[in-house]
Amino acid sequence: MTTVARSAQAAGASVQDGLSRRRRDVPGTLFLILLLGSLLFSLAILFILLADVLTKASPVFAERGADFLTAPLSSNPSKAGVGQGIIGTAILGVIVALTAFPFGIATATYLEEYARDSRLTRFIQVNIRNLAGVPSVVYGLLGLSVFVALFESLGLGNGRNVLAGGATLAVLVLPIVIITSIEALRAVPNSIREAGYGVGASRWEVTRHLVLPAAAPGVLTGTVLALSRALGETAPLVLAGAVLGSFSADVSKVLTGSYTALPAIVYDWSRKPQDAFRADAAAAIVVLLAITLLANAIAIYLRNRYERTS
Amino acid sequence: MAHATAAAAAGVSLRGSPRRQRRERIVRLVFQGAALATVVISAFIVWTVLAQAIDFLSRIDLSQLVGIGWFPRRGIFDVATLLIGTLIVTTIAMLLAAPVGLASAIYISEYATPRVRRTVKPILEILAGIPSVVLGFFALTVITPDFVQQLFSQASVFNMAAAGIAVGVLSVPLVASVSEDAMRAVPITLREASYGLGARKITTSLRVVFPAAVSGIVAALILATSRAVGETMVVAVAAGAPQARTWDPLDPGGTMTSAMVLLASGSDQVTGNSAAFQSLFFLGLMLFVITLVLNVLGDAFVRRARQAY
């Protein structure tokens, strides 16, 4: 073979080597494994958690079935149930929905549709962002010193009632509702507003008939997520006076008397030494997760539908 | 032909309907009131926490703030115990959440197909939506016996390490999603330039995308840290209660947050005007200030990240 032919062959071989090296890319493959591993780690933890809770909870449901869902709190683990917690959580949800949602949407509408860019407006926005980052336990302090004290001074017992708890949670999720509503309003194209003003509609008419309906899916998603967050909170409720331990429910005092909620029950039972209470706690967690995960799933589904149509 | 013109000229009044205008004014005032009320809420938080905290500080002897541990009913308020506890739990949490979260973000942003992304991101959101008290239960009943105590047989049933791990798990979705947003915001042209030069994906991801997204990634880490500092129920369930000052993560302990919950419930429960009760607000103040600083810092980095592109 001539020199030229031999060197050409060598060159061809080295090019082929370089191209095939891709198949033996050790660092790249290792990296990918690392990344995938991290992702799978989170998914695995989620799976293990759910499996573990369901396993621990199943004997309770197997033995007691629906009775667990309706029975009141008790110091006897085989009699204790989450009935009072379900009622408390439900009422809290209603209070949050009725107060935080209109309040939050009104604030978001003001900031996006009405407010001029001024120092006050910017201050309000910064303030809301800061409120969103305040730990939930600090909201419990607010609930204790303001809402509980308020209801106490109104003569409603010691003030530690579901109204105070609901108000505390409402204030907690208010920044979330505001921020997600603002984003939903911003996503409405300006051309819709221009068209509305163009035919002689006033600002409220444009907002009410054109902007808010267009932003509704996004606002809805945000509020469902906020509700799900509120229903899973424990610390603010504990500080604001939810009962741990047991109490007797008085139907006439549902709003003004002692109350509890599912997360508080989970907390209380988790701390108890008896194994039987561990199982009860797991069962309570199943009920709590059913509610919060359902709300989350609804919100995610709504958002996906909304993103697909826009 | 000129109907419209003549009619218009005759009856032109541009004053508009007073009823409509009044309605506009009222709506505007109501909305403005709602917005201003958010400022009032902030003011209330600051005022109540500050007032009681100052009262607390004034009625105790400041030497009570340093002691052998956190024993509020005995009048020993060693703040360092709780700060150390917070530090331990937060550090362990971030040691877990930062790499796992960032790795997940890199995968989702640079490697995953759209279908994988669509499946994985909701799952991470579900993880983020799990109430923290549930994670606390998980830490106490699974992480401690099946993991921590397997590795370190001397660990007690309540320990801060398990709480730290669980807080880390809770924080992974936050790190992942904010980092992923930052990485997705990096223009595709930068990646194309890198691939065009013959770089492999690992090189492009680590040496091009990651540095370009660094503001957003720093923001993610700061915000996650703030969240970890504010985390309460995981610690309250799994780490026991703060006692003597300790640096050992395998010991039981407490953070500022769990101490607050224990003061309002449980064996430490005290009510009324006692100093022990007021220490609750003092802790709240410290917590509020620390998380405020972290959040403002985190927001600044988020803004920088958004400005970059």
Added chain:
Amino acid sequence: MSQLAPPPDAAVPTNGHLGPPGPDTPAVAAPILPTRDRAPVMSTGPAAASVDARDPVIRIEGLSFYYGTFRAVKDVSIEFEPNRITALIGPSGCGKSTLLRTINRMNDLIPGARVDGKVHYHGHDLYAKDVDPVEVRRRIGMVFQKPNPFPKSIYDNIAFGPRINGMKGNMDEIVESSLRRAALWDDVKDKLNQSGLALSGGQQQRLCIARAIATSPDVILMDEPCSALDPRSTLQIEELMLELKERYTIVIVTHNMQQAARASDHTVFMNMADDRAGYVVEEGATLDIFTNPRNQLTEDYVSGRFG
């Protein structure tokens, strides 16, 4: 994402006309004379002026418009006579859209917007203190560059304006007559419940015209209404304008000179001065502007030497 990334600072809604507008079609130095059967109404000199003299519907006097401290339009004085089509032409950035929007007070929606000078509508100063901009916009309708029907049914698109403004009368009749005048009735009469967004681009724009007509204005402002449409739809809209002229006074901003020449009676040529403020260079009968302009700048623009 369920995490709370804080939103960027609140964006101030602008009407988008501060930035570069859509691609300008460079003028071709081809015959620009109208090639239609229907010749536009022209005034041909002082004698004709006294015969045609009518009170202008809109009279702009010494108008300057500011975005904050930046003067976008300076010292404009124009009269718009009834039942005429007036075209505002000029290179991009010369303030023609801004000027148009001062007529129906759309610029009020921009923070920092300020008007000096007067805009008279049937003798009334539109910027007087007791004037409600909502009323102004009912009487002076607007059609936008990109068709923007409401995400509602065709019927509700048209009915929205009259309902909001509390107009009495049979809504079905108002909807039908508006759609007829916009030459859209036949296309949509049996699908009034369909979404307005399901129509083609040209149909959507005619829907927007019908929507503007529904509030019984006597002036219609059109801001480059055909720039987002295909040539066939463009010609349809131009034909429609010539029909609408019988009932309404029309002012159209366009960067398409052939369109101005084809469809308008009167033309106003604007340009951007060195201080970036827009001003009126020349105005007159369309025929005169395009065949015998007085100003060299006008001559340069209409023959395509710049813009």
